[in-house]
Amino acid sequence: MLLLGVDPGSRVTGYGLVEKKQSRMTCIHAGTIAPPGNLPLYQRIHKIFESMVDLISRYQPAEMAMEDIFFAKNVKSALKIGHARGAIMVAAAQCGLEVFEYSPLEIKKAVVGYGRATKEQVRSMVQAILNMGAIPSLDASDALATAICHLNWTRFDKKS
Amino acid sequence: MLLLGVDPGSRVTGYGLVEKKQSRMTCIHAGTIAPPGNLPLYQRIHKIFESMVDLISRYQPAEMAMEDIFFAKNVKSALKIGHARGAIMVAAAQCGLEVFEYSPLEIKKAVVGYGRATKEQVRSMVQAILNMGAIPSLDASDALATAICHLNWTRFDKKS
Numbered sequence: 001m002l003l004l005g006v007d008p009g010s011r012v013t014g015y016g017l018v019e020k021k022q023s024r025m026t027c028i029h030a031g032t033i034a035p036p037g038n039l040p041l042y043q044r045i046h047k048i049f050e051s052m053v054d055l056i057s058r059y060q061p062a063e064m065a066m067e068d069i070f071f072a073k074n075v076k077s078a079l080k081i082g083h084a085r086g087a088i089m090v091a092a093a094q095c096g097l098e099v100f101e102y103s104p105l106e107i108k109k110a111v112v113g114y115g116r117a118t119k120e121q122v123r124s125m126v127q128a129i130l131n132m133g134a135i136p137s138l139d140a141s142d143a144l145a146t147a148i149c150h151l152n153w154t155r156f157d158k159k160s
Numbered sequence: 161m162l163l164l165g166v167d168p169g170s171r172v173t174g175y176g177l178v179e180k181k182q183s184r185m186t187c188i189h190a191g192t193i194a195p196p197g198n199l200p201l202y203q204r205i206h207k208i209f210e211s212m213v214d215l216i217s218r219y220q221p222a223e224m225a226m227e228d229i230f231f232a233k234n235v236k237s238a239l240k241i242g243h244a245r246g247a248i249m250v251a252a253a254q255c256g257l258e259v260f261e262y263s264p265l266e267i268k269k270a271v272v273g274y275g276r277a278t279k280e281q282v283r284s285m286v287q288a289i290l291n292m293g294a295i296p297s298l299d300a301s302d303a304l305a306t307a308i309c310h311l312n313w314t315r316f317d318k319k320s
Contacts, residue, residue, distance in 0.1 A: 046253035075238040082242015093206030
């Protein structure tokens with residue numbers, strides 16, 4: 001079972017591909033998508049879509065897990081994250097991937113065991129769980145954490 | 161010059177195709193996109209994308225004009241509208257359409273001449289400008305108003 005975890009952001013979107021074999025999880029690839037800030041908004045949003053479609057076509061994950069958002073600093077930042085999330089959802093659906101959403105609390109609990117963990121604590125646990133060295137960025141480690149959270153669901157233990 | 165105007169909403173997205181020949185504007189087609197509420201969010205967002213791509217492929221407009229949003233009732237509704245706007249932007253860019261954004265104030269000023277006009281006042285003016293009978297919904301008339309606003313820009317007078 002190969003899973004794509006995504007952490008959508010208004011400027012930077014993190015992603016991570018995690019494979020689960022028996023009970024062992026491995027990071028296959030992780031990184032970030034950050035369209036140039038000088039492009040018009042609709043072109044930046046389209047770049048996110050294109051990058052996600054490329055990624056899905058190349059690695060063929062079975063499903064997508066995404067961080068859900070209920071809060072944002074303000075309406076303006078909620079709109080920006082909403083645009084990115086919309087583009088990522090369209091990319092997943094275009095490629096036939098089912099999308100699962102988890103709250104930041106669920107993800108932190110699943111990975112660190114503590115809902116109010118910092119991003120740095122999440123990264124340390126992700127490194128430990130996936131037996132990795134450096135993780136390119138906190139956005140990528142958040143995306144990997146989302147994938148781990150989804151893979152920890154019991155129904156996957158049955159499938160893998 | 162055929163133009164697609166769009167009024168993105170969290171549940172209902174209005175659209176309107178307006179043609180300008182010399183100085184006369186005509187409504188070619190107008191309606192709404194409202195994906196079933198029982199679908200998962202990502203599938204609803206994908207339906208908006210698919211409907212927009214269908215519409216653009218069928219009518220081949222030259223450009224897209226869209227209502228810009230700076231305010232929303234709250235963060236939750238901003239996120240929802242953001243998702244829809246993201247999907248519409250991806251559809252436009254996939255079809256090679258440039259996207260132009262106008263604030264509700266600019267649209268109302270361009271159509272009614274008064275920035276605080278009601279949706280009903282906008283509809284009446286849209287009907288008068290396009291010489292139309294009934295307009296299917298207020299979402300569709302807002303979308304037509306967005307198209308009229310864009311077509312009223314001087315550079316279009318030069319082009320058409």
